Amino acid sequence: MAQQERSTRTRRKIVEAGGAVFAQRGFEGAVISDVYAKVGVTRGAFYYHFSSKEDLAEAVLETQRGGEQYPLIPREIKLQEFVDAGMVFTVRLRKDRLLQGSVRLAVEKASHSLDRSKAFEAWVTHNMRGLTEARERGELHPHVQLDDVAVMIAGAYTGIQLMSEVMDDRRDVERRVSVFLQHVMPTIALPGILARLDMAADRGERVMAELEELGELGEQGANGTSLAP
Amino acid sequence: MAQQERSTRTRRKIVEAGGAVFAQRGFEGAVISDVYAKVGVTRGAFYYHFSSKEDLAEAVLETQRGGEQYPLIPREIKLQEFVDAGMVFTVRLRKDRLLQGSVRLAVEKASHSLDRSKAFEAWVTHNMRGLTEARERGELHPHVQLDDVAVMIAGAYTGIQLMSEVMDDRRDVERRVSVFLQHVMPTIALPGILARLDMAADRGERVMAELEELGELGEQGANGTSLAP
Known part of the structure; x- marks a missing residue:
């Protein structure tokens, strides 16, 4: 799998995990570390794709x-x-x-x-x-x-x-x-x-x-x- | 105004102020001291009527x-x-x-x-x-x-x-x-x-x-x- 493809895949997994966490806890209750722990990536990998909880929420909101x-x-x-x-x-x-x-x-x-x-x-x-x-x-x-x-x-x-x-x-x-x-x-x-x-x-x-x-x-x-x- | 009547009135005012605060901030964001400051009563007066933010929220929810x-x-x-x-x-x-x-x-x-x-x-x-x-x-x-x-x-x-x-x-x-x-x-x-x-x-x-x-x-x-x- 090429680097680019792997990166796209990771991003998608983070969005999916983020959706699940927002579904359960809402925006206020959601904790970023729960999201990247769920995906099995590091904090660094998360912040490579998203700058903040708000940034992730925007990506989740857009999936509709x-x-x-x-x-x-x-x-x-x-x-x-x-x-x-x-x-x-x-x-x-x-x-x-x-x-x-x-x-x-x-x-x-x-x-x-x-x-x-x-x-x-x-x-x-x-x-x-x-x-x-x-x-x-x-x-x-x-x-x-x-x-x-x-x-x-x-x-x-x-x-x-x-x-x-x-x-x-x-x-x-x-x-x-x-x-x-x-x-x-x-x-x-x-x-x-x-x-x-x-x-x-x-x-x-x-x-x-x-x-x-x-x-x-x-x-x-x-x-x-x-x-x- | 009799004691009882005054108490009922205060309670009602707290519920109204609570509704306004929940409308603006939601449950998580609402702060009890904002509610009693809005009504102009003491913390003690508030807790005479409601045991917690949840208790107040229940009263607000019931007003529908x-x-x-x-x-x-x-x-x-x-x-x-x-x-x-x-x-x-x-x-x-x-x-x-x-x-x-x-x-x-x-x-x-x-x-x-x-x-x-x-x-x-x-x-x-x-x-x-x-x-x-x-x-x-x-x-x-x-x-x-x-x-x-x-x-x-x-x-x-x-x-x-x-x-x-x-x-x-x-x-x-x-x-x-x-x-x-x-x-x-x-x-x-x-x-x-x-x-x-x-x-x-x-x-x-x-x-x-x-x-x-x-x-x-x-x-x-x-x-x-x-x-x-």
Whole structure:
């Protein structure tokens, strides 16, 4: 393995360990030495990659990227792709400590000076892209204000997964997201589209299985982690 | 003023100051001496009422009570009362530091051992009550699963106000909540009810003005604070 490749790999491992530590302790509670001990690298190796806890938090926060880094399977109905992206992200969020840490950093105010709004903006951009494609295919009610809906879905999703974490450690997060989609999609999608839209709670797991069969899940596969290779 | 009354008043002031400090600094960052300095009482007076920061946080968290403590105006349509409760709470949340602190304690994990799920459960109970009344009046689609919807609305609302706080310090939180209601109510309310439902962004302010005219806002009135007298 070349020097460069090894360095990239170490950096990725530090980000993953950082995500897990932030997920568990939040920004204030996280201790850098726990992170590099977890990865099995020295303090020096850590500071070669990151200048501070804040710097690491920024890298963890950025991994969300509105879920755009994950592979998806093209569907005839664009709105199904949008639903699939959300449901697959939800499965990943339930399993992946790095994503959990990233979401916690976005949700909690802390003493860092990171711009948490960037994480939300990435989700709004993701939602706008999906909804715009659906509109171009004629799948949406003509009165739907895409920007309002994109923001509303990002906010509502944030709270639904948060409440699921508080109530049952995200065990039923997919069901909760499914209930939400089933209650907003009728005001967004045309009836003919709605009738064919799969928003079931197990949709995410089924799409993950499809992706795995296609060999698209990358090195860590369906166990849910983490950064695309 | 009798001793008992004075004591109750002091306690209430400490809770309000505590809410403001938790809103600004979160649980970890909050310092007890800031709280009692804000109220203008001694350390001794503080510890007469609360045994610890955690004890104070519990009192602040409890003030949410699913918004049930606020007066409301009866309406012909029960679902309008439910919408009004949500919109009035949203106006209060934008203005009231105590509520903001309470919501922050519910949203953020911290080193305390408080049960944050109680705050969410109070909202689910509130939502269930409103939706059950609406169902009894025949205002809802027969297929609506009240418990699913009650949980979904609590979660979605949490995230929508949180995202509004991150993006613009809750300046447009009422508009965001209005967009959400306009996108879920069509799947919940029958068309004849929906056509008469007022879910506009300024609904909360208008109901507050009505309440003020009726003299129902308590000692601190429409400025938004705080505990019912």
